[in-house]
Amino acid sequence: MTEATPVDVVANLALVRDRIAAACEAAGRDRSEVRLLPVSKTHGQDVIRKAYAAGERMFGENRVQEAESKSVELADTLIQWSVIGHLQTNKAKNLAKFADEFQALDSLRLAAELDKRLQAAGRGLDVMIQVNSSGEPQKFGLPPEEVEDFAAQLGAYSSLRVKGLMTLAVFSSDPAEVGPCFERMVEVQRRLRDSDRAVGTWDELSMGMSGDFELAIAHGSTCVRVGQAIFGARLDPNAYWNTQAARD
Numbered sequence: 281m282t283e284a285t286p287v288d289v290v291a292n293l294a295l296v297r298d299r300i301a302a303a304c305e306a307a308g309r310d311r312s313e314v315r316l317l318p319v320s321k322t323h324g325q326d327v328i329r330k331a332y333a334a335g336e337r338m339f340g341e342n343r344v345q346e347a348e349s350k351s352v353e354l355a356d357t358l359i360q361w362s363v364i365g366h367l368q369t370n371k372a373k374n375l376a377k378f379a380d381e382f383q384a385l386d387s388l389r390l391a392a393e394l395d396k397r398l399q400a401a402g403r404g405l406d407v408m409i410q411v412n413s414s415g416e417p418q419k420f421g422l423p424p425e426e427v428e429d430f431a432a433q434l435g436a437y438s439s440l441r442v443k444g445l446m447t448l449a450v451f452s453s454d455p456a457e458v459g460p461c462f463e464r465m466v467e468v469q470r471r472l473r474d475s476d477r478a479v480g481t482w483d484e485l486s487m488g489m490s491g492d493f494e495l496a497i498a499h500g501s502t503c504v505r506v507g508q509a510i511f512g513a514r515l516d517p518n519a520y521w522n523t524q525a526a527r528d
């Protein structure tokens with residue numbers, strides 16, 4: 281085994297921030313419209329502390345238990361945690377304890393359980409609805425045509441502050457395949473804004489990752505979730521996708 285080349289998190293972060301700024305400029309968008317969510321899954325507290333020292337304040341994690349233990353290890357910081365991966369209903373109580381944001385809401389059963397736990401803890405939570413914009417059967421998220429009905433029922437859960445939508449586009453380097461996923465999201469957002477049943481502003485569109493965040497910004501993303509371009513390649517391939525393989 282050869283040692284992996286050390287990853288310069290601070291330099292990578294600077295590069296990613298520059299690329300986000302350039303993509304905003306190319307799209308004629310204000311830089312303040314797009315936030316970077318560094319995705320720290322599989323990485324330890326040392327690297328997270330480097331990104332924190334470089335100014336990052338919220339980190340994305342796709343597994344709730346991993347996020348929860350990091351929140352304990354890093355309790356001396358001002359870090360906020362965004363859970364971006366599928367959550368089983370029986371883990372809602374863990375998430376309600378520490379998370380500031382949850383981007384993968386995809387069932388009413390989960391919404392009800394989260395609300396119950398959050399109410400008990402006297403906390404609120406920013407949430408996004410995960411949409412399956414690629415139609416791939418292995419991906420989590422609601423089909424685009426079901427989002428309005430789903431969103432219309434979330435008003436019952438007052439601890440959930442519904443901000444918008446999240447998606448994972450098809451995993452491809454071809455913009456002709458990825459772009460339509462992002463367009464579908466903008467379409468769903470427009471439908472929600474026109475809806476008299478789905479209450480909310482629907483401003484957040486969380487889309488774009490290391491491989492496609494510039495394209496996502498061109499299509500209106502407000503939150504890019506970037507892991508590998510900042511922290512380097514992940515060693516655990518199972519940690520990569522938020523897919524069927526992660527169901528248990």
Ligand SMILES: *Cc1c(COP(=O)(O)O)cnc(C)c1O
Pocket residue numbers: 319321342364365448489490491505506507508509519520521522
């Ligand atoms: C891991 C992950 C990301 C980041 O992917 P990278 O390719 O490392 O940038 C974004 N969103 C979700 C839901 C993830 O699980």
